[in-house]
Amino acid sequence: xxxxxxxxxxxxxxxxxxxxxxxxxxxxxxxxxxxxxxxxxxxxxxxxxxxxxxxxxxxxxxxxxxxxxxxxxxxxxxxxxxxxxxxxxxxxxxxxxxxxxxxxxxxxxxxxxxxxxxxxxxxxxxxxxxxxxxxxxxxxxxxxxxxxxxxxxxxxxxxxxxxxxxxxxxxxxxxxxxxxxxxxxxxxxxxxxxxxxxxxxxxxxxxxxxxxxxxxxxxxxxxxxxxxxxxxxxxxxxxxxxxxxxxxxxxxxxxxxxxxxxxxxxxxxxxxxxxxxxxxxxxxxxxxxxxxxxxxxxxxxxxxxxxxxxxxxxxxxxxxxxxxxxxxxxxxxxxxxxxxxxxxxxxxxxxxxxxxxx
Numbered sequence: 083x084x085x086x087x088x089x090x091x092x093x094x095x096x097x098x099x100x101x102x103x104x105x106x107x108x109x110x111x112x113x114x115x116x117x118x119x120x121x122x123x124x125x126x127x128x129x130x131x132x133x134x135x136x137x138x139x140x141x142x143x144x145x146x147x148x149x150x151x152x153x154x155x156x157x158x159x160x161x162x163x164x165x166x167x168x169x170x171x172x173x174x175x176x177x178x179x180x181x182x183x184x185x186x187x188x189x190x191x192x193x194x195x196x197x198x199x200x201x202x203x204x205x206x207x208x209x210x211x212x213x214x215x216x217x218x219x220x221x222x223x224x225x226x227x228x229x230x231x232x233x234x235x236x237x238x239x240x241x242x243x244x245x246x247x248x249x250x251x252x253x254x255x256x257x258x259x260x261x262x263x264x265x266x267x268x269x270x271x272x273x274x275x276x277x278x279x280x281x282x283x284x285x286x287x288x289x290x291x292x293x294x295x296x297x298x299x300x301x302x303x304x305x306x307x308x309x310x311x312x313x314x315x316x317x318x319x320x321x322x323x324x325x326x327x328x329x330x331x332x333x334x335x336x337x338x339x340x341x342x343x344x345x346x347x348x349x350x351x352x353x354x355x356x357x358x359x360x361x362x363x364x365x366x367x368x369x370x371x372x373x374x375x376x377x378x379x380x381x382x383x384x385x386x387x388x389x390x391x392x393x394x395x396x397x398x399x400x401x402x403x404x405x406x407x408x409x410x411x412x413x414x415x416x417x418x419x420x421x422x423x424x425x426x427x428x429x430x431x432x433x434x435x436x437x438x439x440x
Contacts, residue, residue, distance in 0.1 A: 124160060124168055124204045126269055127245040130234075132403070133269075134161040134250045137190075139174060141255040148176045148188055158192070160204070170194070170204045177211065181344070184353050185216035192269075211270040212249075216353075223266050225344070225351045227403050228412065230268040232310055232343040234401075235394050235416075239386070240302055242280055242326065242339050245271040248403065266403070270341070273324055282326040285336060290325060292317045292373040292438060296335040301383040303338045304372025308433070309387065309419045311347025311368050313356055315340060348415055366415070374437035377430060384426045391420050 126133070139156035147154065153173035161167045173193040182188045190212040194204055213229065215222040233246040247269045255261035277284045292300050295317065303323075307315055315322040317338055326337040345354040347366035354365045362369045398413050423429035 124162070126210065126247050127271055130247070132248040132250060132266075134252075135159060136161075136252040136254055137174070138254040138256055140257050141253065141261045142257060144174070144176065144190075145187070148182060151175045151177065153193055156192075158204070168204065172204075180353070181216065185214075187214055187217060189214050208272050208274065210272055212251075212267055213270065214251075214267045215265050216351075218263055218265065224404060224408060225349060226267055228349045228408070229344050231398065231401055231404070231412070232346060232348055233268075233270075233341075234397060235310070236306060236340065236343075238393060238397065239306060239390060240299075242299060242337050244273075244276050244339065244341050245279075276324075276339070277326055280326060280328075280337075281330045282328045282337065285325040285327050286320075287325075288320065289318055290320075290336060292338075294336055295325075295338050295373075296333065297375060297379045298383060299337045300373055301375050301380055302386070303340050304370065305383055305387060305433075307340060307346075308368055308370045308372065309416065310343060310349075311366055311415070312340075312343055312345060313360060313362075313365075313369055313371050314342070314345035314354075315371070348412060368419070370433045370436045372433070372437060374434060374439045380430060380433070381426060384423075384429060388420070388426075 136159040137156055138159070139154055143154055153175045156172050156174045157169060158172050159167050159169040172195075175191050175193075176182060176188045177191040178185075178189040192210045192212055194208065194210070213226055215226050227248070230246055230248050233244060236243045237245065249267055249269055250264065251267055252264045253262055273284050292304075300317075307313070317323050317325070322340060322342040324339040324341065326339060328337060343349055344351050345365060347364070347368070350366060356362045356365055356367070356369070360369055360371075394416060395413055398409055398416065401409060404412075423432070
């Protein structure tokens with residue numbers, strides 16, 4: 083058995099400031115529309131049911147390339163039914179920031195042929211991220227599944243979020259059979275497809291502040307991250323945040339989209355640690371890093387979260403791919419947000435203590 087059981091030490095996340103000085107009050111948005119995605123081929127995100135796949139590639143070369151990521155040849159097989167499957171040659175490479183450094187088995191970028199060849203069963207997808215367990219232990223596999231569940235909760239709150247798909251993957255090493263193994267992971271929708279689905283385009287401009295976002299969308303992102311105990315995000319640096327510009331609604335404001343929740347208290351990975359500049363010691367301690375909003379702007383969002391309480395908790399409770407004790411811990415963590423803030427004015431007061439006033 084290929085030994086991937088590398089001992090992981092604690093890594094503190096890089097602190098990303100939410101403040102950038104000297105930024106103009108307007109955003110220069112792209113005006114071009116994105117290319118229309120192909121309707122042909124297999125759609126990874128057409129269902130929320132877990133998917134089974136096989137990835138066949140040179141695992142040793144993949145792990146060696148983490149310091150100089152390059153695309154390697156691979157074969158992907160997707161099992162579409164009990165006796166049906168589709169296979170295709172693709173490219174893949176290591177990806178990630180902290181997980182690239184700290185994980186024995188880093189996350190993967192899958193690259194598909196983007197052409198009009200109808201003989202290809204999977205086409206028009208460009209690149210898709212695959213989140214993998216840090217190593218071959220059940221606990222690390224469960225951390226990945228917890229993060230997948232965080233995305234599911236976020237999907238319930240807003241369409242401005244990445245679709246994901248839980249996958250059971252058979253990793254097959256072409257050079258050494260005993261390096262092969264099976265583990266759960268999840269796929270993350272391509273950012274251009276996510277934008278296209280929302281009639282928007284992705285903005286790459288840096289140094290955009292939270293103040294330059296649509297207030298309701300910014301408040302929703304900030305409160306969600308607060309609820310799940312996530313401080314590992316930044317709008318100006320676009321760290322774990324993508325920014326969209328709507329092609330339908332005229333506005334000079336952006337739409338923030340959050341992703342990567344492995345540093346949240348909700349997921350609570352062993353390597354997660356809050357930025358040392360924050361006055362918290364554990365990621366399970368909530369700390370609001372969003373913009374200061376007026377009560378008129380924030381109250382509808384807080385009411386929205388209050389109205390979603392039962393559905394959020396039910397989604398965790400009914401999730402089949404985690405043991406009951408882990409689901410209970412996650413239910414208790416989300417419930418603590420609601421128990422602590424039974425009255426919106428109490429939550430508003432707490433948020434205003436640490437909010438960004440730029």
